[in-house]
Amino acid sequence: MDINHQMVLAARPEGDVKDTDFTLTTAEIPEPGEGQVVVKVDLISIDPAMRSWMNPGASYVPPVDLGAVMRAGGIGTVIASRHPGYAVGDELYGAFGVQEYALSDGTGLHKIDTSIAPKTTYLGALGITGLTAYFGLFDVARIQQGDTVVVSGAGGAVGSMVGQIAKITGCRAIGIAGGPEKCRTLVETIGFDAAIDYKNDDVRKALREYAPGGVDVYFDNVGGPILDAVLTRLARGARVVISGAMSQYNDQRPMGPANYMSLLVNRASMTGMVVFDYEDRYPEATRQLAQWLAEAKLTSAEHVVEGSLGDFPSLLRGMFTGANTGKLILQL
Amino acid sequence: MDINHQMVLAARPEGDVKDTDFTLTTAEIPEPGEGQVVVKVDLISIDPAMRSWMNPGASYVPPVDLGAVMRAGGIGTVIASRHPGYAVGDELYGAFGVQEYALSDGTGLHKIDTSIAPKTTYLGALGITGLTAYFGLFDVARIQQGDTVVVSGAGGAVGSMVGQIAKITGCRAIGIAGGPEKCRTLVETIGFDAAIDYKNDDVRKALREYAPGGVDVYFDNVGGPILDAVLTRLARGARVVISGAMSQYNDQRPMGPANYMSLLVNRASMTGMVVFDYEDRYPEATRQLAQWLAEAKLTSAEHVVEGSLGDFPSLLRGMFTGANTGKLILQL
Known part of the structure; x- marks a missing residue:
């Protein structure tokens, strides 16, 4: 169980995403250095924009490099920390990638509060x-x-x-x-x-x-x-x-x-x-969205698929045929 | 000399404007009714947008009807008036059309002041x-x-x-x-x-x-x-x-x-x-533009062609090959 499975970009697709555009590889579970945390990834966000990140050429984010772990937002739990802001057991949103364990220096991490809404909602209405x-x-x-x-x-x-x-x-x-x-x-x-x-x-x-x-x-x-x-x-x-x-x-x-x-x-x-661009105003928006959720004015439509990393390519492909309704999430 | 020549839209062109898309017709010079003025057209503004007015289908203005006088902005002189706001001799900007004499009820007329700038400039920098x-x-x-x-x-x-x-x-x-x-x-x-x-x-x-x-x-x-x-x-x-x-x-x-x-x-x-859409703010803008002209910070590039109505189709066509530099004006 000390193996980290990773979904790595193997080729830049032309047209639809193919299984062979990715390779499932293994690495050791990382150890945190000073100021770092290691997160066990629980949920992976699957988004149409991922397809654009696979294309060459800069967009609003750089393309994912060939051979790199595919970029993805996700929710995970801290399993080891040498970062003063995060403790083992903290549940976090971050750009953890399509892998089982992620190393982070804290950049772009946001703590989530599962007393307000379930984890999946932090990739949906509150994400x-x-x-x-x-x-x-x-x-x-x-x-x-x-x-x-x-x-x-x-x-x-x-x-x-x-x-x-x-x-x-x-x-x-x-x-x-x-x-x-x-x-x-x-x-x-x-x-x-x-x-x-x-x-x-x-x-x-x-x-x-x-x-x-x-x-x-x-x-x-x-x-x-x-x-x-x-x-x-x-x-x-x-x-x-x-x-x-x-x-x-x-x-x-x-x-x-x-x-x-x-x-x-x-x-x-x-x-x-x-x-x-609105990151400094996420708290204001999240408060409002959480209030609407609490008042049942808003529901977070989530489409959660339990599976493993190997399911990722077909889930991403399925988005483009409209297979999902609501937020598509891979739950590991 | 009591004949009004008019350039009438005869056909909706496909592609480039042809001479045969217009017909030069004659009518009597109109007499002003109560609240109307008759203007002798001195200058006709020639604009790329005219080509779009010849296409069927609504744009930001309705298309020119087949058989109607071609729409055009211009500068003219009042030769007869039964409108309280305008006297014979007044020089005006208005949508007079591609014709020698135009009848108006005052809608969209603006007096021009040739002590500030020559007439042509009211189709250029001050138009x-x-x-x-x-x-x-x-x-x-x-x-x-x-x-x-x-x-x-x-x-x-x-x-x-x-x-x-x-x-x-x-x-x-x-x-x-x-x-x-x-x-x-x-x-x-x-x-x-x-x-x-x-x-x-x-x-x-x-x-x-x-x-x-x-x-x-x-x-x-x-x-x-x-x-x-x-x-x-x-x-x-x-x-x-x-x-x-x-x-x-x-x-x-x-x-x-x-x-x-x-x-x-x-x-x-x-x-x-x-x-x-900015018509209520024309005076503010015109004052500023006139000031820049007076200070010689701004020049009104005008391309004035002396001619008759019959020159109109080729002048319009020439715009699309870039024949003009600055504001193209037909001076009758």
């Missing part, structure tokens, strides 16, 4: 997921009561939070997702006002029906033809938040939004966001 | 041209001293104003234009710090050289491959102003900016603007 929705809506899109808010990838982790926070704020929330079952979940379980099944519906036509006054805020997780469709239905002064471009990560030649001149016609803006 | 640059830079892009400002269509009317206002504000100004001669004019006459010849230079490479710290503000008049090139060189927090998309107006299938995810990587925004 990067919830924070992305929170800052994207309030800071970038500046949502206000009465706005019509549309989100793509609405069945995903961030999307389902966007819909709920929009509703809490008095907005109309319309989700775009793939498949009738997922769309039913959006409306009946998550609380969206309407859902559009992009696999079977005409998105422009559906928006004309569900958002007859136009789209005030579009929170985009997917890019591609869905972004282009929503651009045709913007309201005057609309704010488009670019949070991801899931439909494009597998593509060598990404597609630009041909209808971007709708920004001029509608005096609208399109703004890119990266949640890490 | 929509200067106002577009002013509000685009100060209100949309929020330029600040030290910013690196890039503008496309830099040899055009708005572009040359953008460069000068950026310089006045203490920014570094880089212009993108077509051809070595135009680029030389940008630097030597208009005062840009650097100019990039998109017909002969690699725009990305040139931006790496001239804007090594990245582009803080990009004022886009052209769209297409140039927009895509500039997106690859944005600085953190960059602001892209979408003022036009000249390279796209002739196209049936416009091209979207494939590199738009640079907005996310750089936490940047892309915002559409229409100068008409």
Whole structure:
């Protein structure tokens, strides 16, 4: 049991992620040096953005190096510490990677409080997921009561939070997702006002029906033809938040939004966001999100899969066919 | 001499404007009704956006109807008035259209003061041209001293104003234009710090050289491959102003900016603007622009062509091959 399994990036995929893009390797469990902690990883966050980290070329974070442990956020428990801020048994959020044990000098670690919410929720509503929705809506899109808010990838982790926070704020929330079952979940379980099944519906036509006054805020997780469709239905002064471009990560030649001149016609803006920029305000946001959870205004949709590191490639691949609803988490 | 020649839209062009897209027709010179004025048109403003008004489908203004007088801004002199606000001899800016005499109920008319600047300048620095640059830079892009400002269509009317206002504000100004001669004019006459010849230079490479710290503000008049090139060189927090998309107006299938995810990587925004939204602040801006003109900090680059209405189609077509430097004006 003193072996650390690690999922290492073996190749830069073209198109869909393949099992052979990763190699499962073993290493010794590290010992903490002065100022370091060793964490046993309990939960691994699986995110669409991981696919973009596998591509060459700098994005908002550098690409994962070939031969390096695949980058991932996660929740773990301290098993050895020579860091004054952390003791054995502390439960932490951090960028632990796709491995069983991680060494850390404390950078980017956040203690979690499981008396407020279960561990998994610190990857969902109280984690990067919830924070992305929170800052994207309030800071970038500046949502206000009465706005019509549309989100793509609405069945995903961030999307389902966007819909709920929009509703809490008095907005109309319309989700775009793939498949009738997922769309039913959006409306009946998550609380969206309407859902559009992009696999079977005409998105422009559906928006004309569900958002007859136009789209005030579009929170985009997917890019591609869905972004282009929503651009045709913007309201005057609309704010488009670019949070991801899931439909494009597998593509060598990404597609630009041909209808971007709708920004001029509608005096609208399109703004890119990266949640890490708001790190100094995580406590404020987390407090608010935890309060909504406590008041049962918000639920943290989590899709927890028990398994081992070997399940990682297929779980990541499955995100791009929409296999998950809510935050996808690998529980080791 | 009581005949009003009019240039009427005869067909919606596909691709480049043809002479046959217009018909030169005649009508009687109108008589003013109660509350109306009749204006003899002296100057007609020729703008790239005119091409977009000829396309079907609503943009920020409705398309010009087939059979209607082509829309145009212009400067004219009141020759008959039954409007209490205007007297015979008053010189006015208005949307008079491509015709020799226009009837108006006063909507959108602005008196001009030729003791401050010549008539033509009210289509240039003190007209929509200067106002577009002013509000685009100060209100949309929020330029600040030290910013690196890039503008496309830099040899055009708005572009040359953008460069000068950026310089006045203490920014570094880089212009993108077509051809070595135009680029030389940008630097030597208009005062840009650097100019990039998109017909002969690699725009990305040139931006790496001239804007090594990245582009803080990009004022886009052209769209297409140039927009895509500039997106690859944005600085953190960059602001892209979408003022036009000249390279796209002739196209049936416009091209979207494939590199738009640079907005996310750089936490940047892309915002559409229409100068008409700032009409209540025109006086403030015009005062400032006039002061800069008086102080010789600003020059109004004007390209005045003496001619008749029949010259209009070829002048409009010539804009898209970059025939003009500065504001193109047809003087009747």
